[in-house]
Amino acid sequence: MPVPAEGTPRVVPRSRVLTWLHHQWVRHPRWSMALKGAVAASLAWLVGLVAPPPFAEYPYYAPLGAVVAVSSTAVRSVKDSAQAVGAVLLGAVLARVVGALAVPVVVEIAVVVAVALLFAGWRLFGEMGTWVVTSALFVLVLGGAEKVEYTVAFAGLLVVGAGIGVAVNLVVPPLPLTPSELALDRLRDVLADEVDVLAGRLETEGPLRAQEWQERRREVAPTIARARESVAAAREAARANVRARRYGG
Template identity: 60%
Template sequence: MTAARRLASALHRAWLRHPRWSLALRGALAAALAWVVAVLAPAPFSEYPYYAPLGAVVATAGTLARSARESLQTVGSLLLGAGIALAADAVLEPGALSVALVVGVALLCAGWRVLGDMGVWVANSALFVLVLGQGQDAEYVGAFAGLVVVGAAIGMAVNLVLPPLPITPSDLALGALRDALVVQLDDLAGWLDDEGPLDADEWERRRHALHPTIEGARATVARAREASRGNPRARRHGERVRSQARRAEVLGTTAEVVDEVVRLLVGWEGTGRDDVALGPRLRPELATALRSFARALRDPEHAGDDGAAEDPGADFARSLDRLRDVVRDARTRSGDDHLVAGAFVVVLRRGQDVLTG
């Protein structure tokens, strides 16, 4: 591969990893087109060309499905804000009182559910019309709202031609989550083997430290899922989109399983307890099951020590069966119920089900 091709490949990978770059390109293109259209429009629209790029940026800031909804919400917010300003201007002289009244009413209306996140434009619009539209209210409002509508239409058209579909960032986020869960499982197993009972404070910190990775992956996958709605590119990448949805389901359930395992271990196998749930006999079996879980999560196939292909999912199932049998035997020998030890089997079985489902 030549240096030029390697550079092009590296740039393409970077482009896919950072959807903000394509967002910037779409926004810049839509804003420039909206500006040109506004400048060429007849008066009074051409006197306020900067409002057209505003509508374009709003429309290109989200996914294809969201851009249409948010454009309508933005236009509705602008018109509502303009109406509030016109009503205040009709009964009050310009000044602090009129500004306070307009902003107060606009902020109340901004919480209207139908406007969604675009409700923030109600107050902006009201202030623009109140302060900048003095003496030419009707003309200013018409140009302001009209240009934003035109800009939003151009932005939606650009999104339709260049629809965003951030699959690669979602893949990366899911990969990071999988790696974090594998590390957590391996560390838990190693701690049970080498250290015995868990240090509650240490593992509570680790448990909470995993939450940002979980939430980040969920948010990224949710954005990709939303971007695929009505997106023509989603049809070309249908298998990848479906595979990603499956991975998200598996890792989401796995994260819940790992969190519950840590919570049970901290609560019932902590260093401060005299009546631990597992003890020296059951701890190694749980550690083995956790390592098998980590392997099944990490690799669809795993080479065994003898070079033969080994199914990590089957190995995980066997380790769970072994843990169940050992818990049953301990219950029979001691006469204790070992309910918490059994709970580990139930929780981990849920992880096995989602991996093989």
């Protein structure tokens, strides 16, 4: 096999580069989520542009719905989208009710934010509760004299964008198996190290005291928690996921 001359740049085989890229891709699920989010948001924007009035006047709200749907698992994307739409509608209603009061704008904003924040903590909306505040402020401040038209466009485009995001997620559903495997491998290594340390301690100094046991547990607890979170995420992602059938074991 010929040896490259000194100073000649080293050529990395294409197969090794592709293997490395694939390894990084499956190891970091957020990369695929970012790509799907970009595709879904772009499609939602294009749909918003060609939509009939008044939707075409606010096309930028469609990508928001797409991002909400794509930034979760296939099953959760449907739930998150429904919660976000419900929160948006509630926020719009709050803005309409408060906007009808004959009070200064600063008072309207204060009342809307206070009430919306209370509803944002409603378990019905889950993590999408902040959309109540966002929607209320948008409708109140940006809606102007056409609050009804603005509300319809805002909520409608959000629904359309969320539908596109859900569709993209169902076509290419996330399945973060590699991160869960890495987390379990890390937990195995940590527990093996702990067993070795404990074995050495028993041979030299005898059993650990109660306080030492607690310290050992606290050191291992973060690794256990990360492993549980990764496994739970993988199990949730496997629901309604056609890709999961290939990994039935």
